[in-house]
Amino acid sequence: MITLLDYGAGNVRSVINAIESLGERVKIVTRGEDIISAEKLIFPGVGAFGSMMSVLMERNYVLPLKDYLVSGKPYLGICIGLQALFEYSEEAPGLPGLGVFKGSVKRFKINLSVPHIGWNGLNIKQPSILFKQLKGNEKFYFVHSYHVVPEDESLVLTTTNYGYEFVSSIQKHNITATQFHPEKSGVSGILVLKNFLNPPDESVTPPVVSQESRLAKRIIACLDVRSNDQGDLVVTKGDQYDVREKGIVRNLGKPVNLARRYYKEGADEITFLNITGFRDFPLKDIPMMDVLKKTSKNVFVPLTIGGGIRDYTDKEGRTYTGLEVASEYFRSGADKISIGSDAVLIVEDYLKKGGKSGQSAIEEISRVYGNQAVVISIDPKRIYVQSPKEVEHTVIETSIPGPKGERYCWYQCTIMGGREGRDLDAITLARICETLGAGEILLNCIDRDGTHMGFDIELITAIKEAISIPVIASSGAGCVEHFYEVFNRTQVESALAAGIFHRKEVSISNVKNFLKGKVEIRD
Ligand code: 1PR
16 A cells, blocks of 8 residues: 655646556545555655645644654655755745755756756666666656755765756655656656565666766647537547538547557647637536546646636636636646636736736646646737837748738737637737746647648747747647757747647657657657
């Protein structure tokens, strides 16, 4: 029996699913005594250091946890469960950590996108039980803006390179803790968990020992989901957001089955977009929650879900916040949530009032779950102008002239799945969302969606230059060369496609085989 410390933020369901897939049972901590009596304890977490420590204190878990850690019984910390072991974190000044080890948790100060999101390798510094059957060159999933800085060098189990070399896992006697997420790291991560659950007799050094790891560019499969006219939840796909063919919603498959297929084919991440979420209320959308629950049972890569995340008042007059909606998605198995229409309205409000409200869904969700859990999905379309002076928006010079030969355009934000254009440009939106606490941008493009014309390089370049959080390029992929083009011509961290994968025109393995040797990818 494995005891799991769930402090209420982040996706613990995926850890439970990963452990159960290995035939173990999981007991969730509900009081301090459960920690003390645990045989093996896992403390997973995505989230913010401050809210994590506050919850541990409120629930009186701090002392039992410290007692457990010195008891000699096995402990596996994941992400926040690693950071909690140190004295303090820059993320929450003034709030002490558990202080089991001397040292602190620092924010990345680098010239690269922060958070560090994606699959990166490990430079192994000492043998460990966790490494049995690993080759040593596997990549694991990271998602964090802060990393530990232990005073005692002998704690360091692995390092990873991102701008500089940082400590990506530690080990001391009974305590092991990783910055990466084994439960989200596919087969290699499941192996690490298996080694923790059934440790070999001896510590192992894998055959390959890397000196300098590299972050892979991610290939993401996107599933646009909605009910069809018969009321079944289906994966659909639009042409420039029009998902109907001869008046009927295209049906390209069942969400859970497709997600499983993409996991097996090597997708680095899977995104579900509930494309009619703007008019439905997600908390009442049981089938969508069900899709997440079922998918996360055996798909061990990060899952993002978007659609309808906003404040909502139901017919009885009860108001739900965007944070409540997001929390339910996290509990159902999501690792990140994506906000579309509401982000546009939040930014309009920001511009109107001249600053943050402190209460927007972006701010609240990132405060509780961390910036890395909040993705902003932008649905922009090109508006051509003859001269940059024509509008007050951020205008770019384009090499693809408009219908009247216009050489300039701006990217208009839309809401409700492209149905309504707003007086706001995508560059301003991205910048302000970063300020509000978003951790990543999912950059769609209505002009390119479903066209097979390739990604809109000009749009991606303009957004990437404006912000420092990671960007997912989306819309328009038609062949493997388009993925190379977007990684070669822009600094984007990941590329997403839908239609070509659903229609089996190109598989994820085709993309990865083509990129291999040209672009860093996860095998
Ligand atoms: O506004 O917070 O409720 O979120 C709704 C979400 O649903 C948004 O993220 C929005 O992008 C998405 N959405 C709404 N309507 C549509 C539609 O297609 N009618 N889909 C839609 C957006 C775009 C991509 C697509 C890529 C790749 N889909 O995600 O998967 O363009 O496609 P391709 O490779 O086939 O070109 P809210």
